[in-house]
Amino acid sequence: MALSPSTRPPLADEVTAKLRAMVHSGEWPLNQRIPSETELIAGLGVSRGTLREAVKALAHSGILEVRRGDGTYVRATSEISGAARRMYQDHTDQHILEVRLGLDTQAARLAARNATADDVAELRALLTARDQAWKGGDLEAWARADWGFHERVAQASANPLLHELYASFGTVFHQDLLAQQGRPGFDGLPAEGHSVLLQAIEQHDEEAAVATVNRNLNSCAEWLSS
Template identity: 80%
Template structure:
């Protein structure tokens, strides 16, 4: 017997929630293609129509992107991040940087208060990865490591809302880095806002952490105005 729309909707909602949880947990990383329809239908035990309804809902929220002939990709880890990412398309780089100033400085101050030894070790490892990639001229890996560093500082703030807001900058931040590295005189391994920031976080010095971030973002602002 064919299920009516009234019966199918709760199932679609359930599958949407399951897909959302897979994305949010990191099972499907950002920018990566999710499994094919046949794989997901078998894994979730649902029909193609129900699965497509769930995917459509998450695509509408900005979490997924359906690319014809290529597959479906993860675009954000939550509806809030997806909505924010769409909003950024309507604003200038200067406006985005001004918002980042608020998020970065607060993340730095909170990280100086709450970061664990594991956080500090992870931050230093990301900087080492960033340095190696820059010297190897692997600029895609350099940009990923640089973004990963800043995202880990936000995570170390232990404020999940701030972290989620910060993650929504991922695409914008990554794309901007890849644009900047080709500009003459660009320094891809700035000490401010990176090494000095980790030192301040490890020393539990919130003021020094904020000052390091401000110096780095002021430099970014100068590049945008150049």
């Protein structure tokens, strides 16, 4: 009797999917080291070779980064953000800003259309945290909260693909914020694109939301060219 081919995916593919899910769910946070190889082998019940094949696949996609002698770290939350992170290294700040402009304006428009009361409350809390961090001189916390606000706007758009694409800018934008704050005259608490945007989202005013994003990013473009 002829044997029918197995439809079960290779074990390494199953392990890859499990590891990817741990990253995507937030169980393994961005920029943090994942459990050791020994722990994962025991927890997953697989061989060292199978685990290494899965880790290699996720490292190739940009989700994980293997640091010899130090461990393996989460570098992106998905294949999309992993690929984008690599691509940004080959493009100028101006090119990145121009792409962000398109995503930001659409995120703002959709957030003004779809945001819930919970979205608005979380956005307000992030702006409060940003303001407190800036006034307290905690620049890392300020940059995290500022980026968190923009990403939360993208999430409030109710378009998960747009949110995922936007989130891929995280590392680049965070580093850019920290670099900009050292320049003379930099305003760490601009109303445009932040408190004005939140007001437009809360009022479900799509055109006002887009307008304040444009004014904010045009100001950023002037900083880059000065």
